[in-house]
Amino acid sequence: MIVSQSYLIAWGCYLLSAIGLIIVFWRMTRSIPYKDLTKILRLVVVVLLLTPVDIGLDAKWFAPAYLVGGYEWVIGNTHLAVKAGMHLLGALTLLTALLTLEYVVRKLLHLHNA
Secondary structure (H helix, E strand, C coil), X not given: CHHHHHHHHHHHHHHHHHHHHHHHHHHHCCCXXXXXXHHHHHHHHXXXXXXXXXXCCCCCCEEEHHHHHHHHHHHCCHHHHXXXXXXXXXXXXXXXXXXXXXXXXXXXXXXXXX
16 A cells, blocks of 8 residues: 555656646747747657556556666666657657648648647
8 A cells, every 4th residue: 555655656746747847848949930840849748758658567557658768778678678669659659640630630621820
């Protein structure tokens, strides 16, 4: 019970920190004149910070994929590093598909970026 409570507290702290970083990055990218580039950069940061991966222990424990991938790559455990990289790649691929779909729908309906 205490382990799972500590796990939830750690995730809560991480999510609050990640949201803080996202807000700071959002404000940093306000002055970029290209709105499409701004949107893509912001969404990539959100995906990188919020993509979890199962760390492969007995219980279902998740951790941020970029942290797991970097740590496991440094210590030489390539299996978990590749797994984390594949989760990030899948999330970025999904993001690319959704942005492409949004672009196509906007072009078909002749909508302008707000």
